[in-house]
Amino acid sequence: MHHVSRTDQIRIFLLLRLQHWLPAPSVRAGRQALVLGVMSAAVGLSCMEWISRHWLGASAPWFMPPMGASAVLLFMLPVSPMAQPWAVIGGNVLSALIGVFIHQCLGDVGWGAALAAAMAITAMCALRCLHPPGGAFALMAAQGGGPAHELGYEFALAQVGLNSMALVLMALLLNNLAGRRYPHRPSPAPTSTHHTSDPLPSQRVGVQAQDLDAALASFGELLDIERDDLEDIVSRANLQAQRRQWASVCCDDIMSRDVVTVSATCSVEEVWIRLSRHKVKALPVVNESQQLVGIVSLHDFFLSPTDRALRKIVPGRLVSEIMTTSVMAVSPDQPIADLVPAFSDGGLHHMPVVDAERRVVGMVTQSDLVAALFHLTAVSAC
Secondary structure (H helix, E strand, C coil), X not given: CCCCCHHHHHHHHHHHHHHHHCCCCCCCCCHHHHHHHHHHHHHHHHHHHHHHHHHHCCCCCCCXXXXXXXXXXXXXXXXXXXXXXXXXXXXXXXXXXXXXXHHHXXXXXHHHHHHHHHHHHHHHHHCCCCCXXXXXXXXXXXXXXXXXXXXXXXXXXXXXXXXXHHHHHHHHHHHHHCCCCCCCCCCCCCCXXXXXXXXXXXXXXXXXXXXXXXXXXXXXXXXXXXXHHHHHHHHHHHHXXXXXXXXXXXXXXXXXXXXXXXXXXXXXXXXXXXXXXXXXCEEEEECCCCEEEEEEEHHHHEEECCEEEECCCCCCCEHHHXXXXXXXXXXXXXXXXXXXXXXXXXXXXXXXXXXXXXXXEEEEEHHHHHHHHHHHHHHHHC
């Protein structure tokens, strides 16, 4: 029998006890995002140093270490609630003010710094500007000595405030130049095309807002993510799962191929006759090469979205006068999952299918999509 030494036994015991502290696998950003974040942090801190030094002068504490921690959030995690402008400026300045206040009241006592940090955290949570480097500024102001104590509140309002504002300005510039939206705003939620209070079709089943609220509350602790961002992640994950599940079914499999089209020079009365004859609600408008240039639907015959009166069908009036020129189209090899958002929440009823030269080769309707999804669901259930 192999003998395990006492040292190996201790090592195994420590590994088993501490393995939950080891870094867990996580979703990593792309290499480009990492490089841009690192470069932006270097440029941002350099510019902040230059601005602060020339504004405050060489005798002032113009380059403070906690700003390095702020740079990590601003340039590597710009979507974090703790990296938003109010969190950075408000959290840092508020914490520094509290640190100065504690020092002036208590002097250089050991537990004063701990009290300052605790009060700073409480204040940042209350004012919704939680920013981790703020705790460092509270300690720096309460027990840092030197210029922090000599300048007092000027240290918090001028030095800390200027450093924070300069770094936020650099984050605004560099993040947006790199294509990252900052300050971060959740993706705008789609609105109902019917202008009613009903939830969108995609929000009536599956994970809903109250489910996310309950899930976040179940953790019983502060999470570094907004509910709106989590909702966006869940929505994108569901769409990705649908694409994977239905990847084998494309628009070419479900589209109508014998498509009735009209030209832009066709008369309005002729279009009305074709819509009635074929019992359809929209017709693609094509040029001489059968390329898509617009679409004309029943809605285009009304005077306005709120007026039920039909346009007067004047003899000789052309389709080009009433058609919609901004048309969403898909390709034959596009997965049908890509159509779900436009048909469910976007309010579309028809989607022209075009080839690489934008020639109309088919038409997909809501009925086609519903039939296909019903068939796929029935097959998967068997």
